[in-house]
Amino acid sequence: MNAGLWLCIRLPRLAHEVGIAAAAEQAAMERLAAWAYQWSSLVSYRLADGPLLWLELAASRTLFGGHAALLANIEAGLTQLGYSHACALAPSPAGAALLTQVGQQRCVITHSQLRSRLDSLPLALLALPPDVLAALQSAGLRRIGQLLELPAAAIARRFGPAASLYLQRLCGAASDPRPAWRMPATYSARFEFAGEVHDTTAMLFPLRRLLLEFQGYLRGRDCAVLRFTLEFEHYRHAASSVTIGMSAPARDAAQFLLLARERLQSLALPAAVSALRLQALEFTAASVVQADFFGSDAQQLQQLQLLLDRLQARLGDQQVRGLSSAADHRPERGWHFVTPQQSTPGPDTRSPARPCTLLHNPRRIEPPATLLSGPERIESGWWDGGDASRDYYVARAADGARWWVFQDLAGGGWYLQGLWT
Amino acid sequence: MSIPLPIGSQRTQTLEQLARLCRNAESGRAPWLAAPSGFTELDASLPGGGWPIGAIAELMSDAIGIGELSLLVPVLSRLARAGRYIACIAPPYLPYAPALAQRGVPLERVLLIQTCSLQQSLWATEQALRCPAVGAVLGWPAYIVDKNVRRLQLAAEAGGSLGILYRPPEAALESSPAALRLRLHAMPEGLAVEIQKSRGGRAGLTLRVGVAPTVVA
Incomplete structure (x- = not known):
């Protein structure tokens, strides 16, 4: 029964x-x-x-x-x-x-x-x-x-x-056991086109369906993904693929579609596409940010993540970064790039004021005519081979700009390293 | 390539903006919400008492390294401390993390976005301006036409953010739809700020602003 x-x-x-x-x-x-x-x-x-x-x-x-x-x-x-x-x-x-x-x-x-x-x-x-x-x-x-x-x-x-x-x-008078469908541990869904598709915009409709089904799967498992892969099958060419990454666990089909569209726009496919496959191998717990209710902080975070994902989908993952301070006296090692929002606060704010911009590599210059302040001696790095012994000054350039320059005490040469922008 | 706005919505937005400007002109209020610049002289000369929120400001600096970024640091710090993000789109030089931290800008709120073309930069600038989580967007377009400035202005308005465009000094010779245009000149002590255009405010003033860095403990 x-x-x-x-x-x-x-x-x-x-x-x-x-x-x-x-x-x-x-x-x-x-x-x-x-x-x-x-x-x-x-x-x-x-x-x-x-x-x-x-x-x-x-x-x-x-x-x-x-x-x-x-x-x-x-x-x-x-x-x-x-x-x-x-x-x-x-x-x-x-x-x-x-x-x-x-x-x-x-x-x-x-x-x-x-x-x-x-x-x-x-x-x-x-x-x-x-x-x-x-x-x-x-x-x-x-x-x-x-x-x-x-x-x-x-x-x-x-x-x-x-x-x-x-x-x-x-009538429900006898039991009728049904084979329960088992959720696969990884997700893979394939859509075969009736013919060959040359234009990525023609893929958007089936892609939307694939992503909605994927969203249902993620909700059913109560999990989310950080990335999924779209694989394109071609008749006379090995399959090609793109991976779409998120900055935070997500399971929203609309968000997926937005990102996939950004990526497809800039994608050069090697041949016409005969089938499309959506694959996800890794799953994470659903993020605390739920679709239904979130406060303004969470909402702001989600808005930011949407922006980051769009930027990364269009420009590339490596093009969107954050900045962090690093504990090193040498100015060129006093910072590094980080994943957005992963910065660590500056370890040393009691050092003399630093210029707002830095040259990627110090540039050799003639000894400056006008020094406004200095010297500040910076010595460090003998233990890792990058030893520096320098006297830093603020100098005025001919166009009125203020430069952050140093004299290398070992060689005596002068270098421009920063600008007081 | 930029995402085309539907013609209708663009037109509606423009009309709404016009209507707002007319209301402002009648009521005599500032045409923009303002964020204090942190420089008393400057705030006194800007309508609303600060940088225009929801609009574009153009900065045309005579040279690189005369304090053109320091001029913004107090407002960036204020916005970031209020929980909003600062997006730098394709800066021509590296913002130096320890210096920003020294001046009270929380680094975890700073985003650095590299692009491969002017078009990508404009697209990214528009996206960032539209995002409500972003408080200020700094761009350095080598070249930009009025139509695109207008477009970014609408994006800034939609996102309620401050859009800063650093433009070459020659740009001062042309007009621009930006709400605020400032020319920046080097001075032996500090920075001379010339207000070339100020929507709803006075143009033609030149102020001296002390941008010498102060370290925030």
Whole structure:
């Protein structure tokens, strides 16, 4: 006896729906099952008799605000993914599957509601072999209710034990275990194009669907990613790929799409694309920044991360950096680049004032005519081979600029190292 | 390449901006929100008493190394301490981390963005200006046309940020839609700031500003 509540989603044959090869139908169902996992931890699908996807909802409906709200969310999600579909809700998986074929009143909650809903429906809706259906028809039966009134033993004797078991399962009177879909440890979803695609903008629609399904998978696992890979398959060329990285764990399809678009814009593909694959191998705990509620600090952080991700996607990871101080007396080693926001505060703020800008490498100059202040002696580094012994001055240049210069005490030469910008 | 704004929304934004300017002109209020510059003389001469928030200011410096960045450090420090980020887009020289830290700029709020072309720089400047988490964006465009200044101005307005464009001294010969334009001249002590254009304020003034660095303990 199944005490659950089952949502069944009937999809059109996907091969017709999205122009993919029939062999890819299973892959599409796998992706959809992963997507559906965000709503239910018991997901099952069947390709025979039209793709059907079941979600056991008894446990999750209170979580998502009642079954009506939950159903509305799921249907909106399916529409967003671009799948036409028919949903039905019933206390048995077979009952829900049957109700996806009727025009209205497709949601029943209790067994008695299910039974009275089935009573008036035509026999042809039953998922029984054609010869059994024909035999029932010739026995003068027209409606499911008439059949259900017969004793189970009599049905088993006349139409076979399989038919009897099906009818008991239909009404929820016999247990109907469904193979639970198992969430794979890594994510890989493939979309095959009907033909070759030359333009990256033509990939955006299927990419959007892949990313929405991916978002569902991440929600279902309650995790997030720092990066994912898009792999492009070509007919006469080895596959190429790009990795899209985030500065913070993310699972928002809109954000993914924005980043992927930035990256695709500047991408030079080696050949036309025949299939697209989305892959993620590593997962992290979902960040504290949730989609639903965040304070202004968290919101600001998220806005910044969106900016950083966009900049990095378009300009390259190495082009966006932060600055940090370092504990070294030699000015050229007193700083370094860091990952944005990872700076450490300056260890020594009691040194004399430093100029706002530094030359990457000190430049040899003639001895300056006007020294405004100095010297400040800086000696260090004998232990790591970069030994310096210098006298620093502020000098005035001919154009009025103030330079930070030093005289190298070992060689006597003068160098420009900074500017008082 | 820049992300094209839908024509409609661009037009709406421009109209809104115009309407705001008209209201401001009627009420006699400052045309911008201001962030104090940290220099009393300068604040007294700028409408609202400081740098324009939600607008573009152009700085045209006679030479590199006369205090053109120091002039901004107090406002950058103030914005960063208030939790907003400072984005430097393709600076022609390296901002020196210990000096910024000395002057009270929290380094974890500073972003350095390198680009490969002027177009990338303008795109990155616009993105950063639009981001509400960013308080100030500093750019050094070698060349920029009015249309793009206007575009950045709208971005600054949308993000509520201060946009600073360092432009070569020759740019002072042309006009610009920037809200504030300052020419900077070297002086033996400090910096001479000439207000070339100030939306809703007085132009033509030249002020002496002491930009000698002070170390924040």
